[in-house]
Amino acid sequence: MDLSQLAGNAALKRQLEAESARRGLSHAYILSGSAGSGRRTLARVLAAALVCDGAEPEARPCLACSGCRKVLAGIHPDVNYTGTDGRDITVAQVRALRSDAYIRPNEAARKVYVVINAQTMNPSAQNAMLKLLEEGPAYAAFLLLTDNAAALLQTVRSRCETLSLSPVTLLEAEDYLLRRFPDKPEAEVRAAAGRCEGLIGRAVEELSGAEADESRAREGAITLLERFVGGDELSLMEYAVSLEKWDRDSLSSLFGETVLLLRSALVLRAGGGCGETDPQRLCVAREAADKCSANMLLSAVDTLEKLRAATLYNAGAGHLAGWLCAALMSEK
Ligand SMILES: [Zn+2]
Structure with missing residues (x-):
């Protein structure tokens, strides 16, 4: 059984490999562990093993x-x-799940059926689940994910095999994250691994969140300059207003x-090569170089530097957006 997608958790992997080789996968598991410990990753691997049709049972x-x-890809019907x-x-x-199972x-x-936050089922929901675990069709399998298996009724727990996920070591976290984020600076990845306390999901969230924020800022800069x-x-003002929602x-x-x-626009204006490689960025920098005087560009740089400094001092986004708009319009 290929469990390489899940970091660490050597004991759990041995348990699962031995059991699945001996008698195949069970029809019901509880995947228990803290947020970020890999429950969803394991659920995906188990779900794949259950619906895989490309290999002998022991190689699924x-x-x-x-x-x-x-x-x-999260699209299996x-x-x-x-x-x-x-919720x-x-x-x-x-x-509804029960009707679907038939x-x-x-x-x-x-x-x-993957049930996220299974501990949020109240007793009557759990009893309905119990009935399904006991009497559901043989082809149906259930993966109950929880951070607190003790919140599940004993009767439910006794119908499932429990797989407990543990935090991974720093080395395991670094190894996994460096493979997952090959394009990120190594120091940044190692720092996130150090902060996540063995709960890789936290580091993944931090690193991919930072990625999304960076690309949003890069796109935003193009829009703002355009x-x-x-x-x-009016269009400048509209954009400034939309920034009130940003942190x-x-x-x-x-x-x-x-x-x-x-700065790229200023260099282009002075006849230099600005080093922009992205065609969209180069295009908007060139347009700014053509249409704005050097003074206009310099005073816009000055305004934005002041605004950036102000973001450190608790200034509200609404206030900053208003300031941006007023300052940039007065420069035009
Ligand atoms: Zn397969």
Whole structure:
């Protein structure tokens, strides 16, 4: 059984490998562990193993067949997720799941139900789940994810095998994260690994969140400069107003990225090569160089540097956006 997607947890992997080789996978598991400990990763691997049709049973999941690939992409029609919205799971949801379980699988031999935050089921929801675990069709399998297995009724627990996920070591976290984020600076990845206390999901969230913020700031800088250079005052104002929803860190990155673009424009204006390789950034820097005087560009840099400094001092996003708009318009 290929469990390489899950970091650390050597004992759990041995347990699962031995059991699945001996008598195949169980139809019901509790995946218990803290947030970020890998419950969802393990659930994906188990779901893939259950619907895989590309390998002999002991080699499942193959992670290469169409079934496995659909599970990994989160689009397999026979793998159903409940509780993803963070709300408590209701008895009505469990009943709906029960009706669904009696409809035969679409394309796999099995149907898999992943229940996130299973501890949020109240006793009647849990009893409905118990009935399903006891009497459900043989092709249905259930993966109950929880950070607190003790909150599940003893009767439910006794119907499932429990897989307990543990925090991983620093070395395991670093190894996993360096493979997962090959393009990130190594120091940044190691620092996130050091902070996550063995709960890799936290580091993944931090690193991918930072990635999303960076690309939002880069795109925002292009928009801001485009509107400053070419757009009318209204469109600049509209954009400034939309920034009121950003947090201060993101605004700081946005202002920093915009300053970089303005500096490129200044270099281009002076006849130099600015080193921008991204065609969209180069295009907007060139337009700014053509349409704005050096003084305009310099005073915009000055304004944005002041705004960036202000993001450190608790200034509200609304206030900063208003300031940005007023200052940039007066420079035009
Ligand atoms: Zn497969």
